[in-house]
Amino acid sequence: MTIRRRDFLTLAGAATLTGGLPRLARSADNAGVYDLERFGNARILHITDVHAQLRPVFFREPSVNLGVGTMRGNPPHLVGKAFLDRFGIRPDSADAYAFTYIEFEKAAGRFGKLGGFAHLKTLVDRLRGDVGNGRSLLLDGGDLWQGTGLANTLQGADMVDAANLLGIAAMTGHWEFTYGEKVLRANLERFKGEFLAQNVFLTEEAAFNDARAFDPASGRVFKPSVIKEVGGYRIAVIGQAFPYVPIAHPKRFTPDWTFGIRDEELQKLVDAHRNSDKVDAVVLLSHNGMDVDLKLASRVTGIDVILGGHTHDAVPQPIAITNAGGVTLVTNAGSNGKFLGVLDLELAKGKVANVRYRLLPVFSELLKPDPAMQTLIDKIRAPHAAVLDEKIATADRLLYRRGNFSGSMDRLICDALRGELDAEIALSPGFRWGTTALAGQPLTMEDVLAQTAVTYPQTYVQNMTGGQIKDVLEDVCDNLFNTDPYYQQGGDMVRVGGLSYTCTPDETVGKRISDVKLDNGHALQAGKSYKVAGWASVNEQTGAPVWDVITSHLKSGKPPNRSAPGVTLKGVDDNPGIAGPG
């Protein structure tokens, strides 16, 4: 075991420095970017956080993705030029467009949309064909079933069909749980792959009441792992669902289940696969988020590779983490269908001898859509097309969401909440999914839903004191900037409208937020009550769905609010995780 891990350490170090580098210098005018040099004897393909985007999308990567503590300045907390430098990506290239925000609008016109399941299917089939039968495995890291109006209406059933046709062998989950147990189970009945989650257990009450579980003895609700034979070797794939589902979402969707990181249970599972099942490799298919995975990799031994998601970080090379047992490689494969992770393993008896990893941008214009997948998508979408294609407005500027503090799309949503619901202040969740719209493009109902399609879209209007509002800001900010990643939840900062504030990410909880002011310049008073509008509350609400509020606002023809986001940051001047507003 010790020798095995040490072997891997030496080889893996070399692999990440040489073979791990994708062919970055090319531009996307050539499908040759997908001619991969043959390597190893088993290929694992990984997608994650697709958020139900069956069709190609624009998605602007963040210009603010700050790391604090030991995470400061380290992947994934690099943006813009710092990101290009760290990963050796040529500026002005197709990869620079796919992986960073730099000159997004200009590059979007040049390189086009990314992703789409018909295009992805073509690429997946090609990469599987390249290595031959029985030598590849396709995995999905969760957040597959949610994120579009279509998926919301069909409760994820559309994505099950698409996943089956794409050939996903195993997945784990996050937003999948927000459809509730009944829908989740109905979808899984139809899913041809495995749904894996080692970290979801029955609550004590549910166990007492004999609620359904994969393993009543341990209380595990789902199958924790599966052993797959690939290229003549046995690979254990363990699923790690998002650990904080009942905290980040309304608890009513998962009343019988308790989550958590559960790294002790994970260690036992890894040890059992190593010692009893004598597998040749262990892969963790994780929805922890990259910072959590990096910490987990330092504590849990015996995992060869963590294929990660949740935080939507598109990281071109694996990060090698040394732990007591050897080295674990940690990846994160971006979001919204933009990327396909390709992990080529050179397996030997009981060990991974060498690895190569590439995170391939799925340039839709370079890939011929797979006819069968295109037909399926068109067939699923057709009955809903009239609703989804309704033009609501025209984008008056680049509308994007991703960024630690704000994005122009959420500015628009906050404006809509304040205007339509007549509130002084608006709060909007810091989701990381949601596509990007280019200035001048029509905004359809589908575009609005791509920002809002959740199972708890109801808006609310409520009075809150200044003290309560500041507490919310502090609390969410700690979810983002706690220096211990196990205490983070992986979203971005709650978006605010009608407010400005100063944030010092390096501070501790209770001290990060200061100088909170209303738009009229008056300081927010702790004891005073304010009218606040918002949506996607973890508490049950009864207001109109947020998409109706947004469409009313857009159709009203009110002049757009182009004021700069009111967040002032302190202590981030030399942090390579920030390169501009957002």
Place this chain on the structure above:
Amino acid sequence: MSDIGFSATRRLILQGAGAVALVGLGNLPFGMAPALAAANDKYPEDAFKAKSEADAIKALYGKSPEPSDKVKMDAPEIAENGSVVPISVSTTLADVTSIAFLVSENPVALVATYRIPAGTAPSVANRIKMARTSNVTVVVEAGGKLYSATKEVKVTVGGCGG
């Protein structure tokens, strides 16, 4: 997203926490263990009135514990529900006579103290109410000495996942 009513909820939790502190006190049979500090039959009234963790431990035992990796505490990093946080502890230490649970940020720090009769496996699981994010400390009394383990448990308004 945010729990709008959460400050009011917190106030309720604050009031409720005192009551919860009684939960752990059973009338366990207690004839054979030596008369160690916590091992008398009297209700440790002073300890359950102490505001701070240090005062509660002092009132309970009259001395301070030392951190030990033999005290294994299982607690979530982030509580799924602050009013019922599952915390369990087990230990490989010998001659365990009592186990106490403390939440430093609760208005009354001591949550529960259990007496462990001789011959009983030293393993206790309970659910505790937490006012806010806090360190949770478990003190194990074994062989007349005190050992502890501490972990921060976050109580959050929730929402806003990626």
